Amino acid sequence: MNIKNLFLLLLLLVGFAACSSDNDEIDEKEGPVLVLDLKALGGVTTKADNNTTFPGEKVIDTYSVLIFNTNGSALRNKLSGGSLTRLEVTGLSEGEVVNIVAFVNMSAETKKAVDACGSLDDLSKVLETIANQTESQLTMATTSAVRREVTTGTNNVQLNLVRLASRVQVSSISTNFKIANDYSVTVNSLKLLQVKTSSYLYGSGAIEVDESEQQERAMFNAPKEGAGWNVSNTQKLTIITDGSALKNEMEVAMPYAYAFENTNSDAPTQLLLNATLWDNKGNEVATRNFKVTVHEKVVGNEGHTYLKRNYIYDLGLSFEDTSFDMGALVVKVAIVPWGSVKQETEVD
Structure with missing residues (x-):
């Protein structure tokens, strides 16, 4: 093999190695993804609906989603925010089992208590009060944790919410x-x-x-x-x-x-x-x-x-x-x- 052909072969091998390295990096960066969909039984929206007598009841103003480990003893991830957008969770491992709960339109004091929870047992002690229930702040919640084994790629999870009142x-x-x-x-x-x-x-x-x-x-x-x-x-x-x-x-x-x-x-x-x-x-x-x-x-x-x-x-x-x-x-x-x-x- 002459020097010219040897040089071309070396360039080709380097190119394959670089492509392999890039793909590994992308896979490692992406990993499993949880895509969460919050759905209230009876419907919700991110803006007022003028065609209903109680438009405030259908609006998500604030949300908190907590993800716990297999037995619910430790908090793995937490998401919170205002008007609802697409919720994605990364940083999880393939085969990991998680428990997911979601809450919408909590009062400020209740949200503070939820944010302090490190386990499902802590969460089970949190109360909401009737004085906070109004059309514009009607608390909704998952009544039990959604248990999900994380698989490779995208994991779509629907979280059904019910109104406490x-x-x-x-x-x-x-x-x-x-x-x-x-x-x-x-x-x-x-x-x-x-x-x-x-x-x-x-x-x-x-x-x-x-x-x-x-x-x-x-x-x-x-x-x-x-x-x-x-x-x-x-x-x-x-x-x-x-x-x-x-x-x-x-x-x-x-x-x-x-x-x-x-x-x-x-x-x-x-x-x-x-x-x-x-x-x-x-x-x-x-x-x-x-x-x-x-x-x-x-x-x-x-x-x-x-x-x-x-x-x-x-x-x-x-x-x-x-x-x-x-x-x-x-x-x-x-x-x-x-x-x-x-x-x-x-x-x-």
């Missing part, structure tokens, strides 16, 4: 008087009673805080003191959500409140309504309180025996001739879905 709303109030059909009713106030004050953030089998106190909660958009809502057989109180006009009916903003899961059958979460009955001459006949157990009259769901998280309870209320004598309303409760309600997290 339920929404209780009143969509209609009417009268159905047969005898005194020219009487009317003024709804003076609406409140929720026996609302759990705290909930576990990360369920891991436990959802409700047994020792949580219960409190009275005012409803958003409730009647203002001294300026109640008047209803009669010819005037029904109906909440309009699409902006369309009504005839012979009142339009008001929907009264609603958030409540945590409550399985206490001795003190179930209730709606408290105060109302005044008037005769056809404008004289007060009676004023009294009416209590309605929120979950008691759910239509088509007889097994729904307590207030559950991630549900919307829509109440329709009606006064009849004996209501003020008996202290009882005719109640219809419908479940309006936020989406399919599940207590387990699945991986696609």
